Amino acid sequence: MAGTGRYIGLMSGTSLDGVDGVAAEFSGDTPRILAHADLPLPADLRAELLALNTPGHDEIGRMSRAAQALADLYAEVVGRLLSHTGLTAADFRAIGAHGQTVRHRPDLGYTVQLNAPARLAERTGIAVVADLRSRDIAAGGQGAPLVPAFHAAVFGTDRPQAVVNLGGIANITLLSPSGVIGYDTGPANLLLDLWCHRHTGRSYDEDGRYAASGQVQDALLSELIASEPWLAEPPPKSTGRDLFNAPWLDRRLADWETRHGPVGAADVQATLLALTAETVAREIRRQMPDCQAAWICGGGARNPVLMSALGAALPCPVAPTDQAGIPAQQMEALAFAWLAHRHVQGEAGNLPAVTGAAGPRILGAYYPGQVR
Ligand SMILES: Nc1ncnc2c1ncn2[C@@H]1O[C@H](COP(=O)(O)OP(=O)(O)O)[C@@H](O)[C@H]1O
Numbered sequence: 082m083a084g085t086g087r088y089i090g091l092m093s094g095t096s097l098d099g100v101d102g103v104a105a106e107f108s109g110d111t112p113r114i115l116a117h118a119d120l121p122l123p124a125d126l127r128a129e130l131l132a133l134n135t136p137g138h139d140e141i142g143r144m145s146r147a148a149q150a151l152a153d154l155y156a157e158v159v160g161r162l163l164s165h166t167g168l169t170a171a172d173f174r175a176i177g178a179h180g181q182t183v184r185h186r187p188d189l190g191y192t193v194q195l196n197a198p199a200r201l202a203e204r205t206g207i208a209v210v211a212d213l214r215s216r217d218i219a220a221g222g223q224g225a226p227l228v229p230a231f232h233a234a235v236f237g238t239d240r241p242q243a244v245v246n247l248g249g250i251a252n253i254t255l256l257s258p259s260g261v262i263g264y265d266t267g268p269a270n271l272l273l274d275l276w277c278h279r280h281t282g283r284s285y286d287e288d289g290r291y292a293a294s295g296q297v298q299d300a301l302l303s304e305l306i307a308s309e310p311w312l313a314e315p316p317p318k319s320t321g322r323d324l325f326n327a328p329w330l331d332r333r334l335a336d337w338e339t340r341h342g343p344v345g346a347a348d349v350q351a352t353l354l355a356l357t358a359e360t361v362a363r364e365i366r367r368q369m370p371d372c373q374a375a376w377i378c379g380g381g382a383r384n385p386v387l388m389s390a391l392g393a394a395l396p397c398p399v400a401p402t403d404q405a406g407i408p409a410q411q412m413e414a415l416a417f418a419w420l421a422h423r424h425v426q427g428e429a430g431n432l433p434a435v436t437g438a439a440g441p442r443i444l445g446a447y448y449p450g451q452v453r
């Protein structure tokens with residue numbers, strides 16, 4: 082359908098690094114990016130959101146307060162987008178606001194993204210489309226990944242190509258004339274960030290330098306892959322911090338070191354980077370052996386060591402999505418702007434073949450903007 086309009090997308094993913102915002106104008110499904118803005122999560126909010134991923138005391142009160150703080154940060158990103166574009170609230174149809182995932186259990190029928198959409202609508206004067214995953218889960222789907230439908234709209238399906246999003250978790254979209262597949266493949270930056278922070282004090286491994294200082298431990302890599310049954314499950318599937326977290330890694334490393342002796346911290350970093358590259362690449366090799374190009378987005382696209390590990394593990398050219406016209410850091414936020422657009426148009430945002438839902442569904446709940 083050929084609706085047009087300006088939308089904002091806001092994404093804060095499992096890496097817990099910050100909020101990415103994109104303002105875009107859509108003509109049908111075709112976006113034109115107007116502006117990008119990002120803000121880091123303040124350390125205290127980041128720590129609280131991370132803590133809320135695990136059961137704890139006074140969760141309801143804490144999650145409500147964290148959601149408000151997050152909405153205020155979202156509103157600040159929106160303010161920057163308005164000033165970058167020189168536009169006003171009235172120029173935008175809606176904001177697609179992902180919220181912060183603190184639980185993702187499609188197997189139990191729920192997913193929880195902390196968000197305060199009424200507060201965001203109140204602060205910005207722009208309508209908000211939020212809670213974009215629940216409807217797909219209610220229809221029997223994974224509620225994730227939601228970006229493949231947008232990848233298909235942007236890249237088309239006339240030749241076999243992959244889009245790989247390297248956020249906290251990695252997800253792939255496989256586009257081809259025979260259809261679209263997409264699912265989470267396993268951990269990406271969340272384990273890299275965790276290990277780097279623990280051993281260097283830095284929140285992430287800038288340009289992969291720490292990983293590059295270590296050696297990939299092939300036997301450990303094989304064991305990490307073999308010991309996690311989720312990695313061998315067929316799609317549709319999605320995951321998050323519920324599975325891949327510090328205890329997941331610590332249990333496996335402790336078990337390994339009991340049998341084989343200590344592993345150097347930089348070697349673990351190198352091995353975790355290889356784990357990301359290999360769990361992504363083996364799915365593309367298996368599902369799409371004739372893949373002609375792998376387009377990489379998300380923060381991992383800025384890690385040259387990870388990019389070259391992917392290049393080595395895949396038989397096709399590997400390049401950041403910037404080279405296809407959409408900056409790697411803006412792809413996910415842009416996808417949520419598109420999902421808001423689809424909601425407003427009354428069109429489905431999910432791909433049942435990807436999420437496993439019973440059918441196409443209009444995603445999200447609408448919080449109106451200002452009275453006109
Ligand atoms: N220059 C860089 N070198 C290595 N890693 C980077 C770089 N820039 C960003 N990253 C990684 O990207 C992550 C953020 O990616 P992002 O796509 O925002 O993930 P999410 O969607 O989970 O928030 C950071 O936590 C960091 O691990």
Ligand SMILES: [Mg+2]
Pocket residue numbers: 092093094096097098099100101
């Ligand atoms: Mg992020």
